[in-house]
Amino acid sequence: MVVQERLEIxxxxxxxxxxxxxVQRIVTSSGIKTGLCHVFIHHTSASLMLCENADPAVRHDLETYLSRLVPDGDPLFTHRQEGADDMAAHVRTVLTHSELNLPVTDGRCALGTWQGVYVWEHRFSGQRRRVTVTVYGEQA
Known part of the structure; x- marks a missing residue:
């Protein structure tokens, strides 16, 4: 069985x-007990992340590190149509993930105790992001 839903974030x-x-709500409502949950973001300047969900300092430190690795407005970049963060956002997306695969066990994503699923926005300004969640597997 396959169930697919789109999220607007x-x-x-x-x-x-x-x-x-x-994501857990979609998996639970699918009725699938064992399988896979595929999460995909439809953008080239935002990504997905499976990360620590207890201490927000972890996500802050990742952002700080990525800002050092891929600085906004780097003179190396020629693609600047939408501002200093334009090409940096695209590079960040390529270096991170546009999709995640999560195991489904007992009707839920089998995440670790401190794991959470995040949209990681790489642009300065607010954005509406589309995420498709597809659950594949067997019902009970």
Whole structure:
């Protein structure tokens, strides 16, 4: 069996938005007990992240590190149509993940104790992001 739903996520600007509960809701309502949950973001300037969900300092430190690795407005970049964060956002997306595969066990994503699913927005300004969640597997 396959179930697919689309999420519309509002990202207020650069940073992370947790979507774990929304993904879990889709998996639970699918009726699938054992299988896989595929999460895909439809954008080239935002990504997905499976990350620590207990201490927000972890996500802050990841953002700080990525800002050092891929600085906004780097003179190396020629693609600047939408501002200093334009090409940096695309590079960040290529270096991170546009999709995640999560195991489904007993009708839920089998996440670790401190794991959460996040949209990682790489643009300065707020954005609406589309995420497709597809659940594959067997019902009980």
């Amino acid at each position: 509002t990202a207020p600007g650069r940073g992370t938005v947790e979507i774990t509960d929304q």
